Amino acid sequence: MVTTTPLEEELRLLAGSVPDPELPVLTLQELGVLRSVEVLGPGRVEVELTPTYTGCPAIGTMVADIEQVLHDHGIPDVSVRTVLAPAWSTDDISAEGRRKLAEFGIAPPRPGGPAGPVALSLAIRCPHCGSTDTELLSRFSSTACKALRRCASCREPFDHFKEL
Template sequence: MTTTTARDVAGSVLDPELPVLSIDDLGILRDVTEDDQGRVHVQITPTYSGCPAMETIRTDLVEALTTAGYQHVSVEFVLSPAWTTDWISDEGRRKLEEYGVAPPAPAGADGPVALTLSVRCPHCGSVDTRESSRFGSTACKALWVCQSCREPFDHFKTL
């Protein structure tokens, strides 16, 4: 087996809180290496330091790689640099919107900190929306409501 294969397997593991996204789409898969004895080492970064999904992701990674034939799998949590929503792939942003979660706008590295006054509704496309609760179905999402179609939706927070 090659490192590319191990990375492909690891990259296909789904995020348990956003099951339409792989951990690669989400940008939390940092590195996958394999040594000459077939040991695989995976590095992942949580979306925030208290993310409760990380242990499930670790278990899912070990299971997926073991099922693919890798005998020795280790998973390391890497906290620096901290994850940012800029690491979500374009494909991941598209999948979030199709799933009904408003994807974050790219934060960018320079310039002022953006203030989110409105979020485009993933259901009807209106920007006539308001934040209903700072916390949605998970701590990394906020609950918003569209004033046009009246549908609630999650918005992935910009971090």
């Protein structure tokens, strides 16, 4: 997208304000999955969306929700395309998104993605008590994008949005 019209800006804000179906504390904009909103013609808009994980089952609901919010804004013809490249990364989650995740009880992903031993050595902070003394229980949790951990200080289990 080389230039963005004011209408496209407005529609992007609208589409970006849609909450994530599985993590409603985050908007799609904060999750970083909304790639572009383009007006193709009068009443005709194309949205590009990228999945967090290839098999993310929430993508269908995201598409329907985006269509709905744009329909409600008077755009009759909305097509939402799913794009894979460039691949989504947890680094695409905004700072505000990370803050909200922690507030919601989910440890946010560490910056820099999963590559290399450096990221792995950084401590993951318990979102409940703030302790960095936490241990991995399972690499996979309630959804593919989360790992299950336990805090050694307050003993509470918690989800960690794992680096991708």
